[in-house]
Amino acid sequence: MRALYIDDDRILLELVSMSFGTDLESVVRVTSDANEAVDLIRDEKYDVILLDAVMPGICAADLIDQINATSNCPPPIIYITGLALEHQQVSLMQTGAVGVITKPFDPFDLLRHVRQLIDAPVASDHASDAGQAA
Template sequence: MTETPSPQILIVDDARDIREPLGQYLTKQGLRTRLAANAAEARVALEEAAIALVILDVMMPGEDGLSLCRWLVARGGPPVILLTAMADETDRIVGLELGADDYVVKPFNPRELLARVRAVLRRAPQPETEVPGRIRAFAGWQHDPGAHKLLDAAGRETPLTTGESRLLTVFLDNPRTVLSRARLLDLTQGRDAKPYDRAIDNTISRLRRKIEADPRSPELLVTEWGGGYLLAADVSETGA
């Protein structure tokens, strides 16, 4: 029986001497971690991986933590624990008003932060476990959604991120059907497409690099101008 993976925690902090030791500590405590030095890296991580909780520094260059927190809450993202400076009571209040779940004041005790992480995870709704689906074939490829991978005609494996595999599953469920960006976001994430419309375009671009002979002239994942995207291939079921 496959073990359920431990929750994955995203640590967003521009200070490397905080980000990396904290990641190592949480990993030793049995959690999976992913690190981001800024809001842009955090958005990529949130698109590519199933993040259970975000530890987010408020004071960062460029887009600050409060802005990213607002974006996360607006799109129904994972729970947030803010890291704030001792004197920044206003930031703590604003963060909680925005929808952050908790905060920890710097400098902090890693054991206290771990306790707060576990408490927030206990309170947070648990995501639905993905059930391995059908293995299906299209255009010389086989898609295994349970393992998040593609097999070519020679049996060579191409790994997929969770987001890529989920999006491809939607196209395989709806072959030769034009799907709008909003519809694709709704089917893959169950959220309103408005906050981050480019997410679908970015994921499709990555998928094209993996399945198209020439990603610059795609023949499988076709753009329908003004409409959305279409999988231009027949789909057949090969197994479970």
């Protein structure tokens, strides 16, 4: 699996790098710069994008729009965020994400959780339905 992780927290960038480093078949690129992220997505193919929902100077929804504009078939997006309230997560799912992983997360379980969210697109449909019902 090839992943791109975008977050402004350097410690979390390192933690996610180490989490993916435990699997020989997975590679993660990390960046704290939204413009660099868009360039990387345009220049390289990723299986998933991991995105912090709250970063200074950028709106996650706007970044997702930029990501979608750079590719005919953009990779699935999973938020890694401290936004833990249900209505916050529903709002994130409405931006087109396939899932939300709440900080703090278990670094030893991260890769499994990411794979599970990618393999279960039905989960995002249920979250969208819940958001419309709310």
